[in-house]
Amino acid sequence: xxxxxxxxxxxxxxxFGLNNYQYAYNYQNNNQSxxxxxxxxxxxxxxxxxxxxxxxxxxxxxKNEKEQKLSKIMExxxxxxxxxxxxxxxxxxxxxxxxxxxxxxxxxxxKKEYESVYGPLCNTEGQYNSYQWLSSPWPWExxxxxxx
Amino acid sequence: MxxxxxxxxFPICIHKKNLKMAKYLIEQFGGxxxxxxxxxxxFSQKFTMPDDMGKALLNDIATxxxxxxxxxxxxxxxxxxxASLEELESAGLGCYYTEHGVGLFPQDSVGNPFTSAYFAVTxxxxxxxxxxxxxxxxxxxxxxxxxNITDDEDIIGPLLFLRQREVVHxxxxxxxxxxxxxxxx
Numbered sequence: 001x002x003x004x005x006x007x008x009x010x011x012x013x014x015x016f017g018l019n020n021y022q023y024a025y026n027y028q029n030n031n032q033s034x035x036x037x038x039x040x041x042x043x044x045x046x047x048x049x050x051x052x053x054x055x056x057x058x059x060x061x062x063k064n065e066k067e068q069k070l071s072k073i074m075e076x077x078x079x080x081x082x083x084x085x086x087x088x089x090x091x092x093x094x095x096x097x098x099x100x101x102x103x104x105x106x107x108x109x110x111k112k113e114y115e116s117v118y119g120p121l122c123n124t125e126g127q128y129n130s131y132q133w134l135s136s137p138w139p140w141e142x143x144x145x146x147x148x
Numbered sequence: 149m150x151x152x153x154x155x156x157x158f159p160i161c162i163h164k165k166n167l168k169m170a171k172y173l174i175e176q177f178g179g180x181x182x183x184x185x186x187x188x189x190x191f192s193q194k195f196t197m198p199d200d201m202g203k204a205l206l207n208d209i210a211t212x213x214x215x216x217x218x219x220x221x222x223x224x225x226x227x228x229x230x231a232s233l234e235e236l237e238s239a240g241l242g243c244y245y246t247e248h249g250v251g252l253f254p255q256d257s258v259g260n261p262f263t264s265a266y267f268a269v270t271x272x273x274x275x276x277x278x279x280x281x282x283x284x285x286x287x288x289x290x291x292x293x294x295x296n297i298t299d300d301e302d303i304i305g306p307l308l309f310l311r312q313r314e315v316v317h318x319x320x321x322x323x324x325x326x327x328x329x330x331x332x333x
Binding site: 040041042043045048049050052055056057058059060061062067070071073074077078081082084085086088089090091120121122123124125133138139140141142 | 212301304
């Protein structure tokens with residue numbers, strides 16, 4: 001069934017979300033919009049964003065406060081990463097450099113807040129604690145369907 | 149020197165076991181245009197970039213690709229969690245199991261083991277960057293095929309993110325390529 005879509009992506013079913021692409025839209029409209037679209041779609045630059053067919057992004061299913069706080073760190077961390085790649089090639093762009101600074105400050109304070117409750121994110125900086133560092137789950141471990 | 153952040157680049161939370169999808173996804177771990185090849189292609193190339201912009205960009209994209217390796221492996225690990233022998237065999241993973249169990253071994257989706265030939269490093273900056281741009285486009289196309297193959301939103305979400313990163317990396321490599329061409333390389 002899904003293979004049929006490959007050569008068929010301009011039909012009305014796609015536009016109205018009647019096949020597998022509906023997921024991208026379903027999760028866009030729920031109440032978890034505290035994560036920015038730029039992060040979820042994987043591109044900080046509006047003019048460079050190229051969606052696949054009619055799919056923009058899928059909103060992750062955040063289940064608790066820990067996941068929510070960590071996803072905000074991922075969001076800021078992603079912005080910093082994407083700005084850095086751009087600044088590598090455009091080191092004189094002050095507008096993006098300012099945006100970088102803002103996100104970096106935000107990232108630092110989000111990390112500090114998270115680490116004081118849930119333990120260290122890094123073993124060479126921030127609030128390291130040997131017991132908490134080695135404690136599971138690690139990022140690749142699913143804990144009853146939760147990401148960490 | 150690297151430091152590790154105890155988090156993924158993007159949330160991954162897979163609820164449903166899907167061994168067939170794990171078998172397809174392993175292409176992006178150990179395949180020719182997968183994330184492992186990408187990471188170490190750029191890592192190796194950074195040593196001969198002619199100026200600071202090139203060194204910085206290759207270094208920083210290589211680093212992000214390593215985070216993508218972790219994302220793909222996490223997805224495969226979650227998709228194969230608690231799989232029975234019968235399930236592995238019926239998904240065509242019997243041969244994989246006999247050699248690797250459910251460990252993460254870098255190979256492509258038909259079982260070819262990862263090879264450093266995928267790095268395709270030359271000492272020529274224009275050849276290297278052309279290779280990198282093509283690699284990003286091929287990985288984008290593979291992500292689109294993988295998205296077509298599934299209807300599980302837990303899988304589609306991270307794949308859409310990873311696909312978009314290929315788009316962004318391509319743009320950065322293209323800018324660097326054009327800049328070097330202008331300099332006369």
